[in-house]
Amino acid sequence: MANTAVIGLQWGDEAKGKIVDILTENHDIVVRYQGGANAGHTVVTGGQTFKLSLIPSGIFRAGVRCVIANGVVINPQTLLAEIDALKDRGVRVDADLTVSSRAHVIFPWHMEEDRILNECPTGEAIGTTLRGIGPCYRDKIGRSHAVRVGDFYEAGWRERIVAVAEAKRRMLEPLGVPADSPALDAQAICEEYSGYAERLRPFVADTTQFLLDAVEAGKRVLFEGAQGALLDIDHGTFPYVTSSNSSGVGISAGSGVPGRHIHKVVGVVKAYCTRVGGGPFPTEQDNDVGRHLRDRGNEYGTVTRRPRRCGWFDAVAARYTARLSGADALAVMLLDVLSALPEIQICTAYELDGERTERFPDHVERLRRVRPIYESLPGWQREIRAVRRLADLPVNARKYLDRLAEVVGRPVEIVSVGPDREQTVFVG
Ligand code: IMP
Secondary structure, eight states: SEEEEEEOSSSSOOHHHHHHHHHHHHEEEEEEOSSSSTTOEEEEEEEEEEESSSSEEEEEEEEOOOEEETEEEEOHHHHHHHHHHHHHTTOOOOEEETEETTEOOOHHEEEEEEEEHHHHSSSSSOOOOSSSSSHHHHHHHOOOOOOOHHHHHHHHHHHHHHHHHHHHHHHHHGGOOOOOGGGGOOHHHHHHHHHHHHHHHGGGEOOOHHHHHHHHOOOOOOEEEEEEEEOTTHHHHTTSOOOOOSSSSSHHHHOOGGGGGEEEEEEEESSSEEOSSOOTTBBBOOSSHHHHHHHTTOOBBBBTTTBBBEEEEHHHHHHHHHTTTTTTTEEEEEEGGGGGOEEEEEEEEEEETTTTEEESSSSSSHHHHOOEEEEEOOOOOOOTTOSGGGSSOOOOHHHHHHHHHHHHSSOOEEEEEESSSEEEOOOO
């Protein structure tokens, strides 16, 4: 295995952090290339639980270089707090972390914009994580109000921030943000951010060329996707999506590494399905099954602690995102959460306007109208958290995995039966 990508194939929270942590052993570099502190990765290692938002989960392996690439939007305060928290607990960070000079910076006004947009939705709210992600990406695309990490090390950055803050004041005041809001105080923000920039200076580099050098020299690179493919800004359930390309298609734009250098894609799915925030979710179970999944799977947002919506595995969606992300194989996570259920359902097709379809709709309103067509499989009702070999799984659990692989059209390579690194079954 040379260069590998780990991509969530659902609506995020597929436990990708654990897979990245396991695969890091065979890689030299781990790259985050999209999203920001809206992501929350939990890694359990050596009996300790770590929660990361921006720093790649690879940071726990000494000598592995972790890169936050150009496609990530960075809140420097959050990043520095993560660095400090890791150091406090004895994790080596200084030599192992590199941050792109091209990455865009989140400012307090972005959080205000996120809050305002969330408060006055048209129809169902997107339910963002309120981390300023969407507004920062909007400024990146709009260019005029954007600030990149590298800007802090060039002359004139203070003047630029003062001008951007003034433009933001003109936009936000009519929306109810007072002119004297700390989120618009240019001088205070310049002081605060110049402190962040100095602390981050040793980490900042041209990661695009660093990564190109690395892949050309045969270094093994692991690309760590954040969120999931159904939240992809272009190919997901728009507008109930995040603001970056969170499917496999985002790797090249977000890192600068062309697709020809990506040799293997691991698509990560839960054994069931969850979604946090707004938007249609065809297999949602707003009932005892959903509550069971939420309780047993501890389905509460890592970042926001919001209860996640829970439902059955949606193979129509996963088949689509496995193709979209170029997944070669699947990692099926949280299989143990299904253990107590007498019967398990898989959605293998949709009924849309009276017709059966196996294709994922390209419009959110059509997705709202689908009715899932389920296949029912018997459960196994046996604890499986101690299982380490495929042959030791109950026969019904193996049948369930076989059927998932068949309906998604990709082989299952890894099965997770608990949060710890050891609670993993490697297939084949
Ligand atoms: P934003 O990324 O904060 O703009 O939020 C947009 C949508 O993506 C909302 O529905 C969020 O709940 C969802 N979202 C963002 N990041 C994550 C994640 O890491 N896991 C799951 N959902 C996410």
